[in-house]
Amino acid sequence: MPIPCDQNPITLASYLDGELPPDQIPAMHEHIATCPQCASEIAELTSLKSSLRAARGHHTPTLEFRKKLQQQIAPPRRPRPNMLRFIPVALALAAMLLLAFTWTQHSRRQDAFSEVADLHVNALASTNPLDVISTDRHTVKPWFQGRIPFSFNVPELTGSEFTLLGGRVVYLHQQPGAQLIVAMRQHKISVLIFQASSGQALPFPVSTEASGHNAFTVETWQSNGLRFLVIGDVDATEIERLAQSLKQANS
Amino acid sequence: MEPEFFEQLAMPLFDQLYNLAHWLTGDRADAEDLVQETYAKSLKGFRSFQQGTNLRAWMYRILRNTFHTSRTGLAAQNTSSIEEEEAQGTSVTAHTITPELLLLQQEGQQTVLDALAALPVAYREIILLSEVEEFSYREIAQILDVPIGTVMSRLSRARTALRRPQKANMLERSIDADTL
Numbered sequence: 001m002p003i004p005c006d007q008n009p010i011t012l013a014s015y016l017d018g019e020l021p022p023d024q025i026p027a028m029h030e031h032i033a034t035c036p037q038c039a040s041e042i043a044e045l046t047s048l049k050s051s052l053r054a055a056r057g058h059h060t061p062t063l064e065f066r067k068k069l070q071q072q073i074a075p076p077r078r079p080r081p082n083m084l085r086f087i088p089v090a091l092a093l094a095a096m097l098l099l100a101f102t103w104t105q106h107s108r109r110q111d112a113f114s115e116v117a118d119l120h121v122n123a124l125a126s127t128n129p130l131d132v133i134s135t136d137r138h139t140v141k142p143w144f145q146g147r148i149p150f151s152f153n154v155p156e157l158t159g160s161e162f163t164l165l166g167g168r169v170v171y172l173h174q175q176p177g178a179q180l181i182v183a184m185r186q187h188k189i190s191v192l193i194f195q196a197s198s199g200q201a202l203p204f205p206v207s208t209e210a211s212g213h214n215a216f217t218v219e220t221w222q223s224n225g226l227r228f229l230v231i232g233d234v235d236a237t238e239i240e241r242l243a244q245s246l247k248q249a250n251s
Numbered sequence: 252m253e254p255e256f257f258e259q260l261a262m263p264l265f266d267q268l269y270n271l272a273h274w275l276t277g278d279r280a281d282a283e284d285l286v287q288e289t290y291a292k293s294l295k296g297f298r299s300f301q302q303g304t305n306l307r308a309w310m311y312r313i314l315r316n317t318f319h320t321s322r323t324g325l326a327a328q329n330t331s332s333i334e335e336e337e338a339q340g341t342s343v344t345a346h347t348i349t350p351e352l353l354l355l356q357q358e359g360q361q362t363v364l365d366a367l368a369a370l371p372v373a374y375r376e377i378i379l380l381s382e383v384e385e386f387s388y389r390e391i392a393q394i395l396d397v398p399i400g401t402v403m404s405r406l407s408r409a410r411t412a413l414r415r416p417q418k419a420n421m422l423e424r425s426i427d428a429d430t431l
Contacts, residue, residue: 010407017381019388048414051363052382057266058364059273065283066265072287073294074258 005037012038016045117216119170120190120231123179130166130181140167140180148176152193152226155249157182162189162242182232182242189232189242196227219243223250257297260306261290267384268314274379275315277368281323288321289314305390312394315376366413374409381406 014020015028032038123129132143137154145151147169157164165181170192177194217239220229228250230243268289273282292313319325367375380386380394391406392399 010403013407013410014388014403017388044414045410047359048363048410049382051360052367052378052413054360054364055270055274055367055379056383057270059270059279059282061266061269061283061286065269065286069265069287069290070258070262073261073290074254 005035007031007035007038009041012041013045016042016049113218115172116192116218116229116231119172119179119192120216123168123170123181123190124188129168131168133166135164135166137164140164143167144169144178148178150193150195150226152178153249154180155245157245160245161185161238162245184232184234184238184242187232187234189230189234189239191242191246192229192231194227194229196222196225221247223247226250253297254294257294261293261310264307264310268310271311271379271384272314272318274368274383275318275372275376276323278323281321285314285318285321288317292317305393308386308390308393311380311384311386312396315394363413366415370409370412374405374412377402377405378409378413 011020011028015025020028032042132140134140134143137156141152141154144167154164161184163183165183165188167178167180170177170179172192172194175194177192180191180193182189182191216231216233217236218229218231219236219239220227221243222228228243228246230239230246232239265286269282269286272285272289273279276282276285289310293310296313367378370378377391377395380391381388386394388399388402391402395402397405
């Protein structure tokens, strides 16, 4: 036979209203856990509370009334001329913000180029620089299928001064991408391809741009939702030539 | 300078005060009058208002006292007004809830809101101050000018009164289900 509960309903409500003294709360937890009567009472009160939430903001004042009241408590004032003296301050502040923003963007870009350079150097320094070793573009492209979430075209390099060596999967900012290694005489050039649209954009300029960085030349552009980066220690003109053939293959 | 300071402190309470006024009076025009008078009185009394005290509770107290001395307020002490407006914009968006449950909940909500509007004004105001405006027992005691013990017992009675129609509604539903 269940023991009748002597719990005061007002105490239960106080508990639910967050008004119970902190030292009584653990005992109440314990009681509710073992008393089905109080547990169901708490459940009912909770459901009532949630239904009453609909009364909040149920009636809304009209805009006209708001305006009327506002005029009543604070009659319209003349604009104060001394506000003008804040204008130079505001301008200076805006200029500082712009400068800070530009600088941040610039340093983010520099960081991103450093990461790309790291990927390039890392591949060359590795004992297993390539996951797929092939000079044939028709082998390299299908190899990436299923390994990266996009597809790209490899230009025909046979007959040019460039030789395709192979490729591997790389990650930049948690995004998977393809890295192709292309040889030119004794130099090696990396072609990095990432998705341009997914999630956080890589902080590179949108337009085509070649820039020097740590004695590397980098050229980057975007086409068909893909971000291409060509990086190597050869001349900018040669990077440019390789970039051109990639652009043609992927246009 | 003073009206500006008052405006900064008091205007953010405008929507909430209006909602309470409408729940108390049950009428848009009366609610507007009540809110307007509340603001006029508080602006006048703002000089005597001591900094550091609870402005929100203070304004609710003015609104509540103004209501009780008004014509509609006096009438409401004896009769209960019926709220005829539809509940709107109930935003229940948990995706684990089935449409049937949602409908039940919304119906339950409407039942409670109807019951709230029909509640005697002394119970209606205490439920609104506690559940809607989320004042503490101590603040409610200040607003109503009663001891905390009275707040607790009156709140308890108000909740019991509100749960009765809800239970009746559920009972009706189970009878309907049986007869079908």
